[in-house]
Amino acid sequence: MLKFNFYGHACFQLDDGKYKLLFDPFLTGNPLASIKADEVEADYLLVTHAHGDHSGDGYDIVTRTGATAIGIPEITDFGGANVKTIGMNLGGTLKLPFGFVRMVPALHSSGIQGGTPCGYVVGIGGQVVYFAGDTCLFGDMKLIGERDKIDWAILPIGDHFTMGIEDAAKAVELLGAKNVIPVHYNTWEIIKQDPEEFKKLVKGANVHIVKPGESLNLNA
Numbered sequence: 001m002l003k004f005n006f007y008g009h010a011c012f013q014l015d016d017g018k019y020k021l022l023f024d025p026f027l028t029g030n031p032l033a034s035i036k037a038d039e040v041e042a043d044y045l046l047v048t049h050a051h052g053d054h055s056g057d058g059y060d061i062v063t064r065t066g067a068t069a070i071g072i073p074e075i076t077d078f079g080g081a082n083v084k085t086i087g088m089n090l091g092g093t094l095k096l097p098f099g100f101v102r103m104v105p106a107l108h109s110s111g112i113q114g115g116t117p118c119g120y121v122v123g124i125g126g127q128v129v130y131f132a133g134d135t136c137l138f139g140d141m142k143l144i145g146e147r148d149k150i151d152w153a154i155l156p157i158g159d160h161f162t163m164g165i166e167d168a169a170k171a172v173e174l175l176g177a178k179n180v181i182p183v184h185y186n187t188w189e190i191i192k193q194d195p196e197e198f199k200k201l202v203k204g205a206n207v208h209i210v211k212p213g214e215s216l217n218l219n220a
């Protein structure tokens with residue numbers, strides 16, 4: 001079973017029963033965090049960009065867990081002898097014991113010099129999961145959906161810093177995603193959104209609203 005464990009904001013874990021992939025580990029200072037940074041488990045840590053609400057507790061988590069950090073080198077080359085990192089860049093694909101990780105573009109700012117923001121397409125547990133990171137709507141989402149059949153799209157809907165609900169609904173259409181999980185909303189007043197309104201706007205895909213602390217079986 002492939003589990004999606006949502007920890008609040010844009011932090012989540014994919015767990016195939018053997019490997020745990022943790023994404024955008026912003027827990028300390030996250031008003032919605034449903035787990036503490038010193039409790040969360042990870043074998044791999046994937047970071048989309050260097051803004052604090054994404055890279056967050058990354059360094060502490062890889063240091064404590066021994067997880068391998070994956071990302072743009074300027075962002076995830078944390079340093080330190082005991083930290084394992086795999087630096088990669090846009091368009092690259094990693095073959096890993098659980099499946100694959102492909103780094104795809106995101107249109108956003110970086111949070112660090114040279115730290116281009118990205119999204120990820122991940123093959124794990126018989127599913128293809130696209131995590132957009134922080135981004136606006138862009139036309140090449142269509143290419144991302146043509147390259148890999150997207151079973152699950154995890155998209156920001158909070159507006160202001162990323163897509164809002166109308167553009168995220170259009171993103172679902174471009175991606176041809178079968179299922180969608182909205183993230184990156186309601187953490188603060190400035191990104192307040194009603195996910196039920198998003199659900200109404202999405203055509204041709206199932207929208208799954210997952211609350212922080214909840215889990216979803218992605219094989220169901």
Ligand code: NI
Binds near residue numbers: 051054161
């Ligand atoms: Ni950001």
Ligand code: MN
Binds near residue numbers: 051053054134161184
């Ligand atoms: Mn963000």
